[in-house]
Amino acid sequence: MTEVLFVVNAGSSSIKFKLYCVAGDDIELMFGGAVDGIGTRPRLKAKSHDGTSLIERSFTVAEVANSAQAQQVVADWVVGEIRDMAIIGIGHRVVHGGPVYSAPVLVDDAVMKTLETFIPLAPLHQLSNLDPIRVLRQRRPDLPQVACFDTAFHRGHPELSDRFALPRALYDEGVRRYGFHGLSYEYVSKALYGIAPEIADKRVIIAHLGSGASVCALQGGRSIETTMGFTALDGLPMGTRSGSLDPGVVLHLIEQKGMSPAAVGQMLYHESGLLGLSGISNDVRELQESERPEAAMAIDFFSLRVAQAIASLSVTLGGLDGIVFTAGVGENAWQVRQNVVDRLHWAGLSLKAEANRRNDRRIDAEGSRTQIFVVATDEERMIAQHTLRLLRSTGVAAREPARS
Known part of the structure; x- marks a missing residue:
């Protein structure tokens, strides 16, 4: 019987x-x-490995109001597709592993309780990450599930990169710079050994630019420093998240404007970033199509902050041998890449315009002091590889046929 990983x-x-x-x-x-539009306009879509459409189905909000219900929909459909196959395990992306988890882990009751304590550190993501695990544990308690953490790739940072300038006791309690998008960075860093082996072990900066965005400095294929910190709110401005902010602004909003902490959190996570800057949209595609000056300003602001982050992390690395753009915006928005690299022209960086517009894999111009690439990320493949490795090493892979 064919063995599969979900x-x-x-x-x-x-x-x-x-x-x-x-x-x-x-x-x-x-x-x-994917099931997207959860709670608004839910729709299930799936394609085979060759791009053939397998299903496109819409649901009412009542049917798919949250991630738990969405996982039930996914599980029902998948079970019908794999009746003659055996699922040996399930891998999950979990955004925050806190100070506890530095590698993928088999999920049990104790692990779940620990992961729930990190929900305040990633309120947009952690609860949604854990809901599918609960659903699938109820449906298939025999199936091993593996949590793979976005923070794990950044563990082992030098102390200078991990700390805030706060009292030491807070660091000991876990208030430190964790970093995120680690599964994406790990995948891209490994892919570089096949794409550009001459720089894969050197000083490389990867820009993961999507609705969530961050930049990571790597040396020897390992994370040295990254722009996100204690939470996924830090660093670059994002689709709806503010990114780095003077903490005095938060104090002002609470003490002078009378806003509650919950209202401030709602603003910083859901109403800021590109959406807040433009007042139009959090989607770079829509902003690029808009003729309103606020849209152009939002993209310029984002591009400037990305360029500043690359320059700053170059100092950490002591130089720069390669830049990689990845994720939805990084892989597809050639205008953003052009804006970013143009702001780094002083450092000898330049793009080949035609290659950049085509989203080619290598886009630096002849004579550029640094190689520049566009590499599609694949977090799910990274999760699958981690899951299989852990199941093999622990010998706990399920062997029974899949069932509902």
Whole structure:
């Protein structure tokens, strides 16, 4: 019987999933899909590995009002597709591992309780990450589930990169710079050994630019420093998140404007970033299509902050040998890449215009002091690889046929 791995990458408004066939220590994609528009306009879509559409179905808000209900929809459909296959385990993206988890872990009751304590550190993500785990544990308690953490790749940072300038006792309690998007950075850093082996072990900066955005400095294929810190609110401005902010602004909003902490949190997580700057949209595509000056300003602001982050992390690395753009905006918005690199022209960086517009893999111009790449990330494949490795090493992979 064919053995398969199921991977879940759950967010606040969508659940992405993929199914991989296991062949020894390797995996091969069978199909993938998503439920998006959770709580607004829910829709399930899935395609086979060759791009053939398998399903497109809409639901009412009452049917899919939250991530738990979305996972039930996904599970019902997937079970019908794999009746002659055996799921040996399920891998999940979990945004925050806190100070406790520095590597993927098998989920049990104690792990779940610990992960729930990190919900305040990633309120947009952590609860949505954990809901599918609960649903699938109820449906298939025999199936091992593995939590893979976005913070894990950044563990082992030098102390200078981990600390805030706060009392030491807070650091000992876990108030430190964790960093996020680690599964994406890990995948891209490994891909570089095949794409550009001459720089893969050198000083490389990866810009993960999507609705969430951060930049990471790597040396020897390992994270040295990154722009996100204690929470996924830090660093670059994002779709709806503010990014770095003078903490005095938060005090002002609470003490002078009379806003509650909950109202401030709502503003910083849901009403800021590109949406707040433009007053139009959090979607870069919509902002690029708009003729309103506020849209152009929002993109310029974002591009400037990305360029500043790259320059700052270059100091940490002591130089720069390569830049990689990844994630939805990084892979597809050539105008943003152009804006970012143009602001780094002083450092000898330049793009080949035609290659950049085509979203080619390598886009630096002849004579650029630094190689520049566009690499598609694949967090789900990284999760699947971690999951298979842990199941093999612990010997707990399920062997029973899949059932509902």
